[in-house]
Structure formats: C-alpha cells, structure tokens
Amino acid sequence: MISGQTTVAAVIGDPVRHSLSPALHNAAFAAADLDWTFVALPVVAGSGAAAVDAMKTLGIGGMSVTMPHKDAVAAAADEVSDAVAALGAANCLVPMSDGRIRAENTDGAGFLAGLRDDAGFDVGAKRVAILGAGGAARAVIHSCAAAGAAAVTVVNRSVAKAEIAVALAGDVGRVGNVADVATADLVINATSVGMGDDRSMPCDPALLHGGQVVVDLVYNPLETAWLAALRSAEIEAHNGLSMLVHQAAIAFTHWTGVPAPVGVMRSVIQNKFS
Numbered sequence: 001m002i003s004g005q006t007t008v009a010a011v012i013g014d015p016v017r018h019s020l021s022p023a024l025h026n027a028a029f030a031a032a033d034l035d036w037t038f039v040a041l042p043v044v045a046g047s048g049a050a051a052v053d054a055m056k057t058l059g060i061g062g063m064s065v066t067m068p069h070k071d072a073v074a075a076a077a078d079e080v081s082d083a084v085a086a087l088g089a090a091n092c093l094v095p096m097s098d099g100r101i102r103a104e105n106t107d108g109a110g111f112l113a114g115l116r117d118d119a120g121f122d123v124g125a126k127r128v129a130i131l132g133a134g135g136a137a138r139a140v141i142h143s144c145a146a147a148g149a150a151a152v153t154v155v156n157r158s159v160a161k162a163e164i165a166v167a168l169a170g171d172v173g174r175v176g177n178v179a180d181v182a183t184a185d186l187v188i189n190a191t192s193v194g195m196g197d198d199r200s201m202p203c204d205p206a207l208l209h210g211g212q213v214v215v216d217l218v219y220n221p222l223e224t225a226w227l228a229a230l231r232s233a234e235i236e237a238h239n240g241l242s243m244l245v246h247q248a249a250i251a252f253t254h255w256t257g258v259p260a261p262v263g264v265m266r267s268v269i270q271n272k273f274s
C-alpha cells in the first residue's frame, strides 16, 4: 500500500516508458519488505541537471538514470564516485544524509559481480579483450583495469573511439584488432551487434576456444546467435542478464542500505525475455 510514508524512487530518461526498472525495483522493494515505490519519469534532453535539483526538492529516495542524461547528471551531482569521475557518466543518483546528491556508475561493478556469479571468474591478473567502445564498453574497460586485469585490449569498428576508451585502462590498456580475442582469458561483446532480431556476430566464433570465458552484454535475446555458436563449440559463454541484475542490485543497496534480493530481480528479467 502506498501511503504518506512511502519513499519514491524513479528512473529518468527519454524515452523511458519501456524501462524494466520499475518492474525490477518494485519487485525488489516488495521482497525486501520496504515501503518504497518506483516510477518512470520522462525527462527531456537538456533537463538532466534540473532533475538532480528536483530530486533534492521532492525528496526522491534514489534515481536510476538512462539516456540521454548520464553525462549531465554526472556533471550536476554534488559528489561523484571514482567510476563516474573516470567515465563522465552516471547511471545512479543517491541522496546523502546532508541532502546533497552523489552520482554512481554501477555498470562496471555490476559487470564484475555478474561475472563472479555466472563464471566464478575474477579479472585480477587476467587478459581481457573487449569488443566495443561505447558506454557499456567504457564502464567494463574501467572496471576491469581497476580490478587488476593484466591486460585490457579494446577492439572497435571505429578505431578513433577505441583510442579514447582505452585511456580508461591506463597502463594495461591497448587498442587491438579482432585476432586478439584468441589470446584473451576473458572476451566481452560490448557492441550492440546481436541485439533483438540481429543474427550477426561481433566476431567469428572460430577465433575463440575452450578454456576462455566469454560474456555477451546483450540480454535481449538471452541467447544471441554468437552465444549459441560458442556454446555449441563448448566454450563457456554467458549473456548480459547478470550484469543487468547486479547493476540494479548495487543501486538498490546504495539507496536503501540493505542487501538486494538478487534472485527476485533475476526472475523478473528472466520472465520478461524468456
């Protein structure tokens, strides 16, 4: 029951009505027995900073942030995490006890947590190859390097974008080409290739081999053509579901201070896409 005591959390974006976040977080609030509710708020481009101010004025308990506001809220927040400082983009706003707003980016930490969940894999001292250099790739590049990867190789269609993104990995980063996936311990598809009805693949599955771990950040569909090909070659390959769940779970804990019901959140998404 929503009452005068209920805390409101929200996702802002444009478009945002399609967002999974309300279903995900409302199920999580219910499972954790919290008097919170979560809504989607369309906010037009250019109004990200105003939304940060509105969050303070209205006492919103937590905000998820999607396109096109990730950069604007990072700039407008009163305090930023290390990941936000590096990436210049935030996906989560957290009110602090003094009323100021802290910006977080939970994608990278969500990726690492998902990888531990799915594969028991820790990137420390491992060689990582990332296909892509967009927003998701940048978060993964930064988090892998920060977690102690031995090498972070960035492979992207636009080499100029790869050269910008690789700076997030510092000394362990380099721009590579698609043949580099063969020598990595962990290979990540962070391009949008394979989303929806797209049956094309981010690289030739024959370049990969058993003993490697592969993650396709795409979660819709849950099994892309690339994942299916890798799995039939008996290569360990995971989809983007766990990253999606964990980036939301980390946001939930930032807002509420309690552990997220990860299993409940996973079921919500699995039911949506299966």
Ligand code: NAP
Pocket (backbone or CB within 6 Å): 107, 131, 132, 133, 134, 135, 136, 137, 156, 157, 158, 161, 190, 191, 192, 193, 195, 217, 218, 219, 240, 241, 243, 244, 245, 247
């Ligand atoms: P983005 O910023 O638009 O970046 C798209 C990337 O895909 C760029 O590197 C782009 O290369 C590349 N690309 C697009 N079409 C391509 C093609 N035909 N051939 C080769 N490369 C191509 O998108 P994003 O937000 O990073 O999202 C990327 C993917 O990650 C999407 O599939 C998204 O669903 C997924 N994702 C998953 C999660 C999760 O929680 N699991 C979270 C965020 C994103 P250029 O630079 O050359 O254009």
